[in-house]
Amino acid sequence: MRDKSIFTLFLVIVCFVVTWGVFYPNFSILITSFQYKENWSLANYQEIISSSLILRSTWNSLYLSVLTVIGSAIIGTSMAILFHFLEFPGRKVFAALAPLPLLMPPLIGVIAFIFLYGESGILSRTVARTLALSAPPWRLNGPEAILGVHIYSFYAFFYTFVSTSLKQLDYSLLDAARSLGARPSQVFFRILLPLLRPALIGASLLTFMNSMASFSAPYLFGGGTPMLTLQIFNAKVNSQWELAMAESVILAFISIVALLLLTRNQEKTIGGSKGVSLTSRHTIENPILKTLLLFIGIIAVTIILLPPLTLLLISFAEDGKWTMEILPPSYTMANYLKVFSSQNFLEPIYNSLIMSALGAGVALLFALPASYLFTRTSFFGQKALVILTMVPWALPGTVLGISFAASFNSPKFFNAGIVLVGTFWILPILYFLRTLPLVLRSTQANLEQMDENLENASRSLGASFFYTLRKITIPLILPGAISGTALAFATAMGEFVTSVIVYVPNSRPISIEIASQLRAFHLGNAAVYGVLLTIIIAISLIIGRRLASSGSNYT
């Protein structure tokens, strides 16, 4: 009986937050999409259906997102498995550096990409000059470029989710299969992959939605490839706000269908983990295989590290000097000195740290009960709640920011009289809503992997609900929750598109500082902030990793 009232309390809190923060502001998007010149109308949808450009954009967004998921899944999962099961020299370094691409700072990270892989980039020029070509053999442009940038930035979701999941697998199942004579490929496909299913589904969802809603990569590297997010942006610039909203509805709809398809038959995971982590890490003895793996590892880490290293180069290069050379012709500390000597230089860093910590911290506190409700119970409207919590992640940041700001800029009945526009609080709240799906999915993946009988056993042995929660459930899902929170924090630290709509003078985040340095052509200064941001996020991911592994201390 007492359980029930606790569940009800959880449910009321979750419902309130979702209704107030997601349903209410985003419902206006749906309403607006059915309006044309202030009348109810289907005109926007008719325009979408009759426009070959918009249809082509939708198709491009869809197939590129599917390819992004496949590519990220292959790379992220195989890296996680490789680093988990095999012991070879340098493994720890590789494993620690693998999620680094998550850290590429906004805007200036893109410049780093251009300076590296672009036509006049370090790599392109090196190749062109070595082979004595008049032009580099590739251009960082078009659908392939979008796909490349997407996979580079999103495989970390798979890597993080699968790594966390692997730490808590029930390895006795694998050993049993092996001793019964299963071939390694059979163990992989029949045992390991099904066990990793919750993690893979969670990561696929986040990657697919993020890729559908991705704006910067198509905008910067698309070379005119029509994509749905770009059409939304163009419609907005052309003051066709209703059309932009209708296109956003289509975009969100596709993401929601993907969510429903991916989670359609979530049968109980067979052989859920008992939290017994008996990792038998195989040491590679074969010298050829050892060298090969080391080689692959070095190449992977080089590819991962090149963009941040290019950023570091830009931060030490003199503005305007590095034009025709492969590497900067001269190095200077001037950019760092200029940034460090400006009197307000810590302010954007400090603002971003506080707002991201708040956003991610509240997301953690919220995700623990919410994930429990979503996986361990079933109630009327559960699916709708699950979908709604994911909506802020599935929408383009600009749309989310504008619809949220429009809903909270004056006291109304539905926003409970709370005015957020013009206050410090709107950004932490948006960071919370936007990054909640990361924590939620990561926690849920962990929870789904766990055997429910552990909790049942505890209860039947007389432990109270809270005692079970505190001693069994939370310790078991904390690794997932914490690694999700670290992802959320990193995402919030680099957030730009939503922030630019609603920040106020005393909540000016670091991404805005980078943008304004860039607008004034201070590439070097922007790069200094980019480097600082990268360092901060790297530290936070390392701390998250430490906390997550200390949380899963079972014997």
Place this chain on the structure above:
Amino acid sequence: MVIKPIKKFGKYISLLVIFFTFLSFANCKKDSRPSLLIYSPHGTELLEVMKARFEEKYPNITVRFLDLSSQEIYDRVKLERSNVQADIWWGASAITFSRAAEEGLFEPYRPSWADKIPENSYDSQDRWYGTFQTPEVIVYNQAAVQNEEIPKDWDDLLDTKWKGRLIIRDPVRSDTMRTIFGAMILRQWHVDQKPEAGYDWLRKLDANTREYTVDGTVLLQKLARQEGVVSLWDLPDVASAINRQKLPLAFSIPSSGTPLVIDGIAIIKGTPQLKLAQDFYEFVNTEENLLIAARDFYHPPLRTDIDKTKLPEWLSKIDIKPMPLDQELYKNNIQDWMRYWDSQIRNQNNR
């Protein structure tokens, strides 16, 4: 199986407590002086200078600003209509301003220098006034373009020798480029009142274009790095990149005439400190401050009563022939033209 109690949980809680403590500090640093909030795309450096000068003159006032692009400012001001935040919007093209004025976002104000502003450079109902005039220019890489090759007029850009060497800022999202493209259509409009001749011109331009970049910063970087060697852009940005950032670029003013984009200022409707906003409005348009903006930030002033001899040398040296633009025609059609360009011309000719 034994599960160790999570010792770290207390640590997480204490971490959270620390963050909240920090936060309370963050909200403490409020200034008690009345403050003025400016939205402006003119860049932090110009804004810092004007802030310092204004605060010197009005020691009881503090000026705060948000450095945003004019499109971002437009979105914000519209959003904040029922909860007004900013007092002044300083900087956007006349087109953007007249759109915002028609949507009722501005408080009318007639500045003391109103009659010193040329025709068509202000709102007839005083809702906004022009401050700077921004000429569009042809910009090229000095190291890669020979003296005799330098394109001197618009039509020079269509020469096939530039095929694959032109690089242009994506016009759909840029007021500067929309103005240039619109001007190219309007230039030939008088023939048959149709955009077709202009479309043909743009088609040939597209055939020479290697890439459309996402913003001015990337455009000028790519020009300096010779991914392309010729482009079109506005004078203040180009001059600033050449003189302040030392990029190896140079520019020429199209000889047949170039569109001048009027850049303006307006007071946001609903500001609680109208008088203060008006003071700032007047202040940044005094001769002294306009000369600073011209000398250090390359914004040619619009006021006709500025002493020509005091203008910076670079500005008095160049010869700008304005290209007349039919503002009404432009405003009513530019969206359709850009949509046509986007779907029928972009990238159709060089792949």
